[in-house]
Amino acid sequence: MFTTKTEQQLTTEYLSQGYIIRPVADIEALNWIRQQFVDIVSEALGINNDIDPEVLLNQIHERVPVTELNNFRLKIIRGFNAIDGFREHYYQVARPFLDTIVGNELAMQLRVNLSIQFPHDDSSLLPVHADTWAGDSPYEVVVWLPIVNCYGTKAMYLLPPAKAAELNQNFSKSAGQNSEELYHAISNDVKWLNVNYGEVLVFDQALPHGNRINSESETRWSMNCRFKGVFTPYGDKKLGEFFEPIILRAATQTGMSYKLPGI
Amino acid sequence: MKKKVRGYVFSRSFMGERVPQHVQNIVIRDYCEKNELQFLLSASEYAMEGCHLILKLVIEELQNIDGIAAYSLFQLPCDDAEREAIYSQIIAFGKTLHFCVEGLSIKNESDCQRVENIWRVKKVMANTDLGTK
Numbered sequence: 001m002f003t004t005k006t007e008q009q010l011t012t013e014y015l016s017q018g019y020i021i022r023p024v025a026d027i028e029a030l031n032w033i034r035q036q037f038v039d040i041v042s043e044a045l046g047i048n049n050d051i052d053p054e055v056l057l058n059q060i061h062e063r064v065p066v067t068e069l070n071n072f073r074l075k076i077i078r079g080f081n082a083i084d085g086f087r088e089h090y091y092q093v094a095r096p097f098l099d100t101i102v103g104n105e106l107a108m109q110l111r112v113n114l115s116i117q118f119p120h121d122d123s124s125l126l127p128v129h130a131d132t133w134a135g136d137s138p139y140e141v142v143v144w145l146p147i148v149n150c151y152g153t154k155a156m157y158l159l160p161p162a163k164a165a166e167l168n169q170n171f172s173k174s175a176g177q178n179s180e181e182l183y184h185a186i187s188n189d190v191k192w193l194n195v196n197y198g199e200v201l202v203f204d205q206a207l208p209h210g211n212r213i214n215s216e217s218e219t220r221w222s223m224n225c226r227f228k229g230v231f232t233p234y235g236d237k238k239l240g241e242f243f244e245p246i247i248l249r250a251a252t253q254t255g256m257s258y259k260l261p262g263i
Numbered sequence: 264m265k266k267k268v269r270g271y272v273f274s275r276s277f278m279g280e281r282v283p284q285h286v287q288n289i290v291i292r293d294y295c296e297k298n299e300l301q302f303l304l305s306a307s308e309y310a311m312e313g314c315h316l317i318l319k320l321v322i323e324e325l326q327n328i329d330g331i332a333a334y335s336l337f338q339l340p341c342d343d344a345e346r347e348a349i350y351s352q353i354i355a356f357g358k359t360l361h362f363c364v365e366g367l368s369i370k371n372e373s374d375c376q377r378v379e380n381i382w383r384v385k386k387v388m389a390n391t392d393l394g395t396k
Binding site: 241 | 335336337362364365366367377380381383384385386387388
C-alpha cells in the first residue's frame with residue numbers, strides 16, 4: 001500500500017482494535033458545536049446561555065424529568081440539524097482520520113444523531129448490536145463525538161475484532177434467547193471506550209457495541225454520525241434517504257458528467 | 264398561513280424501489296406536518312416506465328400553490344436534461360420542490376446541485392450491491 005507511516009499506524013490501530021480515539025482535528029469546530037448545544041438547550045429550558053457548558057450538560061438530569069427526555073432529545077436534534085454548517089463542522093472534527101480510514105470522497109449521514117443518557121436511567125439503553133445486523137453497509141464507520149467527558153459506564157463499549165470474529169463463529173450458541181443474554185456472553189471481552197471532550201472516536205459499526213445503565217453521577221451527551229466512501233456499496237441506509245455526498249473530487253465530477261460524442 | 268403543496272406519488276417502482284402509495288402518502292403527510300405545509304391530495308404518476316406526464320401537469324398547474332411534495336427525489340426523470348428542465352421550471356416559477364423521504368428540497372441553483380450530486384452518484388452506483396446476501 002502506498003500509505004505514509006502515519007496512515008499505516010492509524011490503519012493498523014483501527015484494524016486491530018476496531019476503533020481509534022484521537023484529539024479532534026479542529027478544536028474550534030468542536031467548541032462551536034458545543035456552543036450551539038448550549039444555545040439550543042438554554043432556549044429550550046428558558047434559561048440564560050452564559051452558564052458553564054460542562055455544568056449545564058453534565059447536570060441536565062437535574063433540569064429535565066426523565067419522562068420528558070425523549071421529547072427534549074428530539075427537540076435538540078431538530079435544533080442542531082437545522083443550523084447551517086453544523087454537519088460541516090462535525091466533519092472537520094474528524095476529517096484527517098476519515099481521510100485515512102475511509103477515503104477522501106465521502107458520503108455523510110444527512111442528520112447527526114444525539115444520545116443523552118441520564119445517570120441510572122434505563123430508558124435510553126442501546127442493547128448490544130452491530131449496525132450491520134440491522135442492514136447497514138459494512139463500509140460505514142461511525143464518528144462518535146462527546147460534548148462532555150465520557151468514562152466508565154457513561155461511555156460506550158465495543159467488542160474488539162478478534163472477539164467479534166469468535167462470536168460470529170458461534171453466534172447462535174452465544175446469542176441465547178435475547179440481547180441481554182448475548183451481552184452477558186461477551187461482557188468479559190468488551191472494551192469500554194473512555195472519550196473525553198476534545199477527543200473523537202471513530203469505530204467500526206460492524207462490531208458489536210452498545211451501552212449499559214449509566215452508573216456515573218453525570219449525564220452523557222454524545223453525537224454519532226456515519227460516513228462511508230461515496231462509491232462503496234450502500235446497505236439499508238441509502239443514498240439520498242440517509243447519506244449524501246459531501247466530497248466529490250474534480251475527476252469524479254467530470255467522470256459523472258462525461259458523455260461520449262454523439263454519432 | 265401554511266404554504267400549499269401538491270403531493271406526488273408513484274404507482275411503479277423507481278431505481279429498484281417499490282413503495283405502496285399509501286405509505287408514500289404517510290411519509291409526505293408527516294413531512295408536511297413537520298415543515299408546516301398544507302398537504303394537497305397527491306397526484307399519482309402513470310405506471311408506464313419512464314413516464315412523467317403527471318409531474319409535468321402538476322408543474323404547469325403550480326401558479327395557485329407553493330410547490331410539490333414528491334415522495335422521493337428518485338422519482339424525477341433518469342435523463343439528466345429532463346431533470347434539469349424540471350429544476351429550471353421550479354426555480355423560474357419561484358416555487359419549491361420537496362423530496363419527503365430524503366427531507367430535502369429545491370428552490371434555487373445550490374439546492375439543485377446538492378440533489379444532482381446525489382442523483383449522479385446513484386446512477387454510478389446503480390449496479391452495485393453489498394454482496395452480503
